[in-house]
Amino acid sequence: DAGITQSPRHKVTETGTPVTLRCHQTENHRYMYWYRQDPGHGLRLIHYSYGVKDTDKGEVSDGYSVSRSKTEDFLLTLESATSSQTSVYFCAIDRGNNNGYTFGSGTRLTVV
Amino acid sequence: AQSVSQHNHHVILSEAASLELGCNYSYGGTVNLFWYVQYPGQHLQLLLKYFSGDPLVKGIKGFEAEFIKSKFSFNLRKPSVQWSDTAEYFCAVNGNSGNTPLVFGKGTRLSVIA
Numbered sequence: 682d683a684g685i686t687q688s689p690r691h692k693v694t695e696t697g698t699p700v701t702l703r704c705h706q707t708e709n710h711r712y713m714y715w716y717r718q719d720p721g722h723g724l725r726l727i728h729y730s731y732g733v734k735d736t737d738k739g740e741v742s743d744g745y746s747v748s749r750s751k752t753e754d755f756l757l758t759l760e761s762a763t764s765s766q767t768s769v770y771f772c773a774i775d776r777g778n779n780n781g782y783t784f785g786s787g788t789r790l791t792v793v
Numbered sequence: 794a795q796s797v798s799q800h801n802h803h804v805i806l807s808e809a810a811s812l813e814l815g816c817n818y819s820y821g822g823t824v825n826l827f828w829y830v831q832y833p834g835q836h837l838q839l840l841l842k843y844f845s846g847d848p849l850v851k852g853i854k855g856f857e858a859e860f861i862k863s864k865f866s867f868n869l870r871k872p873s874v875q876w877s878d879t880a881e882y883f884c885a886v887n888g889n890s891g892n893t894p895l896v897f898g899k900g901t902r903l904s905v906i907a
Contacts, residue, residue, distance in 0.1 A: 712892055714894060714895075716897075721802075721899060722899060723799075723883060723897045723898055723899035723900045724837075724883065724897040725897075726894050726895075726896070729894050731892065739894065771836060771837070773895075775892060779825065779842065779844045780839075780842075781827050781829075781839045781842050781895075782837075782839075782895060783839075784836040784837045784838075785836060786835075786836050787836055
């Protein structure tokens, strides 16, 4: 939808393993975001990026790292997955001109 | 720090009833305000937004919201809901200057029954 895709769509992983989620955009937007969605918590910001190699932490960044080596890709890595990181992860891009964010379809991650 | 409070966790309405979902925010500056909708199993979609000007903004699917600066509120309204409005609704805010990330409320689940 609107030039933003997330992969994988679903993943089950074991506790302690590293996991990388990918967000890909085709529209060359500068700002990209990773949020997690949990019942009763809404969406909480994990990390965001304001350009290639420029990233910053959000509200719930512990246990996560990100990388943006090129404009179109924003990767989220769970360094050592824990059950508390079971969640739905959404990537978003800021399309600028006060148009708000466009969200990807999400990745449902289960850590067992 | 910015925060958003949505007062209702779950609202159940009959078709054709009127809807008002509350949203209050905390932020020490000029803000941009948004309402997003998430239909079951889908991602978030923008319903409407406020940046400046007329505090009553109209969005898609007959929704509107009113920004009341003195109350730090941005309530969402619809005069007559339909079964297809069943979804989760999120209010969000960010600062008007620069590109501060959006802060979301915890969401309100709306169930519309026939």
